[in-house]
Amino acid sequence: MINFSKSAAFIAGNITQERKNYITTKLGVKQLCSSDKYLGLPILMGKSKATSFGNLSETFATRLRGWSSKTLNQTARTSLVKSVLNTIPSHYIGNFKLPKNIIKKLNSIQRTFWWGHKSNKGLYLLAWDSLNASKQEGGLAFRNLDQFNNALIAKLAWRLCIESDKLWVQVLKPKYAPHYLMLATPRRWNASLVRKVFDTHVDNLILNMYIPQHGEDTLIWEPNREGTFTVKSAYRALTSMISPTTQNSNKVPKLVWKKLWSMNAPHKIKLSIWKYLKGIVPTLVKISHYKPNIDTMCPHCKVDNETIEHLLITCPYSPSVWLDMNINVSNIQHHNTSVTDWITSWFSNVQNMDAEEQNTWIMSLMITASQIWRNRCNNKGIRGKYFNGGINAEQAECLAIKEALNWASNFHLHPIFLESDCQNVVLFINDVVPHVHWVNQGLVNEIKHQLSARPEITLVYVHRSGNHVAHTITNRARF
Numbered sequence: 001m002i003n004f005s006k007s008a009a010f011i012a013g014n015i016t017q018e019r020k021n022y023i024t025t026k027l028g029v030k031q032l033c034s035s036d037k038y039l040g041l042p043i044l045m046g047k048s049k050a051t052s053f054g055n056l057s058e059t060f061a062t063r064l065r066g067w068s069s070k071t072l073n074q075t076a077r078t079s080l081v082k083s084v085l086n087t088i089p090s091h092y093i094g095n096f097k098l099p100k101n102i103i104k105k106l107n108s109i110q111r112t113f114w115w116g117h118k119s120n121k122g123l124y125l126l127a128w129d130s131l132n133a134s135k136q137e138g139g140l141a142f143r144n145l146d147q148f149n150n151a152l153i154a155k156l157a158w159r160l161c162i163e164s165d166k167l168w169v170q171v172l173k174p175k176y177a178p179h180y181l182m183l184a185t186p187r188r189w190n191a192s193l194v195r196k197v198f199d200t201h202v203d204n205l206i207l208n209m210y211i212p213q214h215g216e217d218t219l220i221w222e223p224n225r226e227g228t229f230t231v232k233s234a235y236r237a238l239t240s241m242i243s244p245t246t247q248n249s250n251k252v253p254k255l256v257w258k259k260l261w262s263m264n265a266p267h268k269i270k271l272s273i274w275k276y277l278k279g280i281v282p283t284l285v286k287i288s289h290y291k292p293n294i295d296t297m298c299p300h301c302k303v304d305n306e307t308i309e310h311l312l313i314t315c316p317y318s319p320s321v322w323l324d325m326n327i328n329v330s331n332i333q334h335h336n337t338s339v340t341d342w343i344t345s346w347f348s349n350v351q352n353m354d355a356e357e358q359n360t361w362i363m364s365l366m367i368t369a370s371q372i373w374r375n376r377c378n379n380k381g382i383r384g385k386y387f388n389g390g391i392n393a394e395q396a397e398c399l400a401i402k403e404a405l406n407w408a409s410n411f412h413l414h415p416i417f418l419e420s421d422c423q424n425v426v427l428f429i430n431d432v433v434p435h436v437h438w439v440n441q442g443l444v445n446e447i448k449h450q451l452s453a454r455p456e457i458t459l460v461y462v463h464r465s466g467n468h469v470a471h472t473i474t475n476r477a478r479f
């Protein structure tokens, strides 16, 4: 039974339009043109595959436009890339081998979104391919579209081999796979075909295999234990052939990745430890590899360049943060241990500690390390109350002091000790050092003026670790 209203014919070759019209009218069906689609799929591949698949990347990009990558954190973006993005094209990639440039474009859309950039021009600290690697290989297990496409196409090939009773197989097989590797009576290999299909090493192995003369032939899919084809096993087999190209992944043992991801911690904490291990925390020194000419001096202590080691271990501010968590990092400081080695050592078994104690211990380390980076970003004005894009730590502190002064005046409070952990600002206001950044001088002069009228207010410098109450409150406020 043919439903003519749902049928159509495509007529190729040198046939005049008049003749085409005649044929389709006679058949009682619509006429198809080469760009027509069925269930969203191109029916005919034109000369340019890129044109046929053009709207795939459009759909992909449109789907993402609904989400602002800036307002979502990286954990949320990771889930989105994995769920939304990879589910869209499965009906496409299950039937067609996608052109390389389309794969490249789709990867680029995902990559831009995941890094939180608006355009393709942002800073990419890690190749997309290495993010595709499994979590145990140090990646984030994003799907490798190219290999997933291959695995799905392989499924079609597998079905072509085993579904010999299906009509589509009976039509396609004589055209695309008319020859058999095995010849009948007596059963033997089709040697010339085997040699044509496989390379020398493999064809020798095949041709030397013993062939039983009785019994039935069965097709076995070796990558799956049950011997039947699954897309998952094909994908795994294909991706295991690609070695991750990440610079740091070799140094970190698989067991460490495994333990990290199995920790019962919020994903954002695990993701930040993953970044430390990968060496992709965007410290000023790291950014300077991509953008030379920036000032790489640690904005907090102004003593050394801001590397990942400095930030976490040697910056004068860091040991006090670790000490708050009862962790002494002086040993690590003295031995010049790299951050990767140090974090790796967290996950090795510690003597005299049971599993639960050890988990708690690792959790404290992980939370502290990730908090140090968060604090650093907050201090740099990336987030925070006074943030409007370009504010620096000094300015944020000045604004905070000014607000505290206003607040104290409004409530007629006195005497007052105002504590700040920004040494430079305090010293300048109290006339000890000659200058702050010129941008903040006007603001600081206003504060000085206000203070001169209020002798009962004293501004003192207190190290961050000395102000536990404020420290705890700000930490709580952030979660």
Ligand SMILES: [Zn+2]
Pocket: 298, 299, 300, 301, 302, 303, 304, 310, 314, 315, 316, 317
């Ligand atoms: Zn520092």
